[in-house]
Structure formats: structure tokens, C-alpha cells
Amino acid sequence: MSTEGGTKKISTPLSDEVIKGLSAGDRVLITGVVYTARDAAHKRMFEILERGEDMPFDFFGQIVYYAGPSPARPGAAIGSIGPTTSGRMDAYSPALIKIGLKAMIGKGLRNEDVKRAIVSHCGVYMAAIGGAGALISRSVKRARVIAFPELGAEAIRMLDVEDFPAIVAIDSSGRDIYDMAGTD
Amino acid sequence: MREIDAGLLSSAIAGLCVDANYNIAPDIEEAFKRARDTEAGELARRVLDDLLENAAIAAEGLLPLCQDTGMAVVFVEIGQDVHVSGSLKDAINDGVRRGYEYGFLRKSVVADPIDRVNTGDNTPAIIYCDVVPGDSLLVTVAPKGFGSENMSAMSMLKPSEGIEGVKKFVIETVRKAGPNPCPPIVIGVGVGGTADYASLSAKKALLRSVGSANPSAFWDKVERDLLGRINALGIGPAGLGGHTTALAVFISPYPTHIAGLPVAVNIGCHSTRHRSIRL
Incomplete structure (x- = not known):
């Protein structure tokens, strides 16, 4: 991790040491690999987990981004790709964190179960700016569908990102920027 | 014919x-700029700058x-x-x-x-x-978009709850929505009619231009009061804190039944997209 002008630069996969160095409210730029998954993909992964089958990718140390991009134009890596509301994934996230998922990127509130899982497994939840999908797309250099292609926008994509912009929303000690925001 | x-x-x-989907409306863009100049927090200003940059990138025509x-x-x-x-x-x-x-x-x-x-x-x-x-x-x-649509709500208030009941319901809906609907939001409110009609009025209210006044002096005052109270909630741009939680509150009243006071809130995200053409 390096710090540049108040922004922390981090690379994937994320070690516990890096995660512990992140505090709610920090601005981060992420470089490396991020996997997209939203409602339908989460439901399927959860069902795979319940059946005890192999998951479509190895979660250990990885980042899941709650996003379903707009279609890429020919020659472009990706379309618009901002975050979707994270709360809809709350039912599934603790189980994924338990098998090694380290970080999540989305927007909006998480429930207490997710917060507890983050704290007990040294995880982190980051927020990307909702509705800034065109801007965020510039940090995506390559994208390929790695699971559930039939889900279209909701398929799991492996993204190669450079300086993907996010803000630490819930840090590994459980501090939540949204709790801090509503109290001024 | x-x-x-x-x-x-x-x-x-x-x-x-x-x-x-590609071009931000001029009234929204102006409202971002005004908010950018009045926000105190560094993070809030940064979010608004990002939204302006996002609009510029989208306007180049390659990305929604x-x-x-x-x-x-x-x-x-x-x-x-x-x-x-x-x-x-x-x-x-x-x-x-x-x-x-x-x-x-x-x-x-x-x-x-x-x-x-x-x-x-x-x-x-x-x-x-x-x-x-x-x-x-x-x-x-x-x-x-459904990040904002999912945060919408409606309630059949009792007539005795009056304007304070309406205001309380609107503020509570926005407070509960928090960061989820991509603030700074536009708030459409339908008051009166029937349950379905109030919901439709709330959605249609989102079509007004940011900065436009309500034709009724009474409801215009209610809109201003609500906007002030909502922006005091501290939710801010992207829900990360600040004074710009909403760009506008638009209320559409309609006659209703002697026994009812329907109120519906339809939340629009910071882009609140709509375009019209006359044929």
C-alpha cells in the first residue's frame, strides 16, 4: 500500500495487513483483479455453496464488485459500470466472507450480519460512487465473463482494474462511514 | 383529425x-455546480466533482x-x-x-x-x-433506475395527521433511504387522490425542472421547508456526509376522499433522467 495525496493505493489480492491499514472514510485506488457479481449471481453462488459444489472462482483474498455493466461498444473494455445497492446482497455476503472473500465494493448500507462477518474475518466494505458509471469505467482495462454467461449483465466478470476509485465504507474494526455521515 | x-x-x-441516458439535464448539472460551491466537506465536494466529470464523459457519447x-x-x-x-x-x-x-x-x-x-x-x-x-x-x-425506485414508499395517512404527517412521512422515507438511492436525490411527492393515483403523481412530479416553483404558494412553501429539513439530515452526496442530500422536492397535490390522506414518495437519483418531444 502506498499513499498519494491523501489517497491509498492498494493492489489485489488484499492481505490482512493492508486491510487493517484501511479506515472508514479513506479514499482508495485499487489495482488488480475485481470480480463483478450482483443479485442473480449471488443467489446462484449461495445455492452452489449450499450444495457443497465448486464455486466459479476462488474467493480467497478477492474483491467482489456489486455491478452489472451496460454493454461494451465494439473495441471498448466495458460499458458504464457503477455500483449497485449492496443491501440486496446482505443475505448472501456472510457465507461468502466465511470462505475467504475479503472485500466488497458497492453502494449504500449493510446490515449487522455483514458488519459482524467483516469484523470477525478481517474484511472491508468499500463504496464506489453510485451513478458515476461512465467515470468508473475508465479504470477497467479488461473484462471477461467467467461464470453464468446466460445472466447477461448479471454474469460474473473478471475485471482487470487500474486505480479503481472507492471509499472505505466499513473498515475491519466495524466503523461505518454511513453512521458517521448522518450525524452532523 | x-x-x-x-x-x-x-x-x-x-x-x-x-x-x-447519455446527456445530463442542464438543470441538474447547474444544481451540481451550485452544490459544489456551497458544500463544506472535502469528500462531498469531491463526489460532486466526480458527478460533473461523469456527465462530461457520458456526453462524449460513448457511455451512458x-x-x-x-x-x-x-x-x-x-x-x-x-x-x-x-x-x-x-x-x-x-x-x-x-x-x-x-x-x-x-x-x-x-x-x-x-x-x-x-x-x-x-x-x-x-x-x-x-x-x-x-x-x-x-x-x-x-x-x-431501481437503486432509487426501491427506496420509494407510500402511506395512507389519516386526515387528522395533516401537513405535518405528510412532511414526517417524506422526511422519514428519505432518512431510511440514506445513501442507497444515489444522493443528491430529487424527491417526487404525490398527495391526495387514491393510493395508485398518489403513486403516479409522485413519479410524474419528478419531471419538473430543478429550481422550478410550485404553482401553489402553500405547496411551494412546503417544498422549501422539506428541502431545508432534508438537507439538514447530513446524508450528503453519495451518502458520505454533507448538506446536499436533495436537489429538489416536488409535490403534486390532488383532491381526495373525505376519509383519506394518501401520500406517496418517489425518489429520483442524482441524474433523474427524462426527455420529452412534441410530435
Whole structure:
């Protein structure tokens, strides 16, 4: 991790040491690999987990981004790709964190179960700016569908990102920027 | 009786779908700039700068403002002296289909709310038709993302709860929504009518321009009061804290029954997209 002008630069996969160095409210730029998954993909992964089958990718140390991009134009890596509301994934996230998922990127509130899982497994939840999908797309250099292609926008994509912009929303000690925001 | 070809309507709808998704409305962009100059927090200002940059990137025409290019909500005011040759409904859905394909817009509609298989072309649209005097068609496309739509709410208040009950419900709905609907939001409120009519009024209220005054002095004052109280909640741009939680509150009142006080809140995200054309 390096710090540049108040922004922390981090690379994937994320070690516990890096995660512990992140505090709610920090601005981060992420470089490396991020996997997209939203409602339908989460439901399927959860069902795979319940059946005890192999998951479509190895979660250990990885980042899941709650996003379903707009279609890429020919020659472009990706379309618009901002975050979707994270709360809809709350039912599934603790189980994924338990098998090694380290970080999540989305927007909006998480429930207490997710917060507890983050704290007990040294995880982190980051927020990307909702509705800034065109801007965020510039940090995506390559994208390929790695699971559930039939889900279209909701398929799991492996993204190669450079300086993907996010803000630490819930840090590994459980501090939540949204709790801090509503109290001024 | 004036004839309007369904094909012309379809092409107009396709164009509006693309335009609304790629180009931020001038009133919204101005409101971002004003908020940028008045926000105290560094993070809040940064978010607003990012939203302005996002709009500039989208306007170059290669990417929609947001990946959630919405479910297409279409309002048609049909002049009673107009005849549309062909099927009006088919023409609208055909336009949505073409616009979403041509514009590389995301197809976000599932055929059944429970088994949830994507229709693949973003149809059907949500269509509201109204017959008005005249010989023209006023067509509005308002692509609605569901980050904000999911935070909408309605309640059948008791008449005794009055204006304070209405205000309390609006503020509580916004407070509960918090960061989820992509603030700074636009808030549409329908008051009166029936349960369904209040919900439709709330959605339609989102079509007003940011900065426009309510034609009623009473409701204009209520809008200003609510905007002030909502911006004091501290939710801020992207929900990360600040004084710009909402850009506008728009209230649409309607006569109602002696026994009821329906109130509906429809939340629009910071882009609150809509485009109109008169044919």
C-alpha cells in the first residue's frame, strides 16, 4: 500500500495487513483483479455453496464488485459500470466472507450480519460512487465473463482494474462511514 | 383529425431513450455546480466533482451516465384530435427496444417478478397515456433506475395527521433511504387522490425542472421547508456526509376522499433522467 495525496493505493489480492491499514472514510485506488457479481449471481453462488459444489472462482483474498455493466461498444473494455445497492446482497455476503472473500465494493448500507462477518474475518466494505458509471469505467482495462454467461449483465466478470476509485465504507474494526455521515 | 404514423412515434421514443441516458439535464448539472460551491466537506465536494466529470464523459457519447439505464417509463399526452396509425403500445415498446439496442443501454427488465428471466430488450415499458385537448402528441421518456425506485414508499395517512404527517412521512422515507438511492436525490411527492393515483403523481412530479416553483404558494412553501429539513439530515452526496442530500422536492397535490390522506414518495437519483418531444 502506498499513499498519494491523501489517497491509498492498494493492489489485489488484499492481505490482512493492508486491510487493517484501511479506515472508514479513506479514499482508495485499487489495482488488480475485481470480480463483478450482483443479485442473480449471488443467489446462484449461495445455492452452489449450499450444495457443497465448486464455486466459479476462488474467493480467497478477492474483491467482489456489486455491478452489472451496460454493454461494451465494439473495441471498448466495458460499458458504464457503477455500483449497485449492496443491501440486496446482505443475505448472501456472510457465507461468502466465511470462505475467504475479503472485500466488497458497492453502494449504500449493510446490515449487522455483514458488519459482524467483516469484523470477525478481517474484511472491508468499500463504496464506489453510485451513478458515476461512465467515470468508473475508465479504470477497467479488461473484462471477461467467467461464470453464468446466460445472466447477461448479471454474469460474473473478471475485471482487470487500474486505480479503481472507492471509499472505505466499513473498515475491519466495524466503523461505518454511513453512521458517521448522518450525524452532523 | 391529424394522423401520426406509429413509426414516427417509435423512432422518437428510441431517440429519447438514448438522449436521456447519455446527456445530463442542464438543470441538474447547474444544481451540481451550485452544490459544489456551497458544500463544506472535502469528500462531498469531491463526489460532486466526480458527478460533473461523469456527465462530461457520458456526453462524449460513448457511455451512458449510469450502468442502470433503467426501466423505461413513458408518458404520452395524446391530443384528442390526433389519430396514431398502428398500435400505440407496440410503437412505444418498439422504440424502447431499438433505443436500448442502438444506444448500448443495459437491458434490466425481467419477464416475471418471481422467476426473473430477462426479457433481453428492456421491454415492456411502463406506459401512461393521457388524453388532452389539441392535435399533437407530447412524449416523455423517463428511464428509472431501481437503486432509487426501491427506496420509494407510500402511506395512507389519516386526515387528522395533516401537513405535518405528510412532511414526517417524506422526511422519514428519505432518512431510511440514506445513501442507497444515489444522493443528491430529487424527491417526487404525490398527495391526495387514491393510493395508485398518489403513486403516479409522485413519479410524474419528478419531471419538473430543478429550481422550478410550485404553482401553489402553500405547496411551494412546503417544498422549501422539506428541502431545508432534508438537507439538514447530513446524508450528503453519495451518502458520505454533507448538506446536499436533495436537489429538489416536488409535490403534486390532488383532491381526495373525505376519509383519506394518501401520500406517496418517489425518489429520483442524482441524474433523474427524462426527455420529452412534441410530435
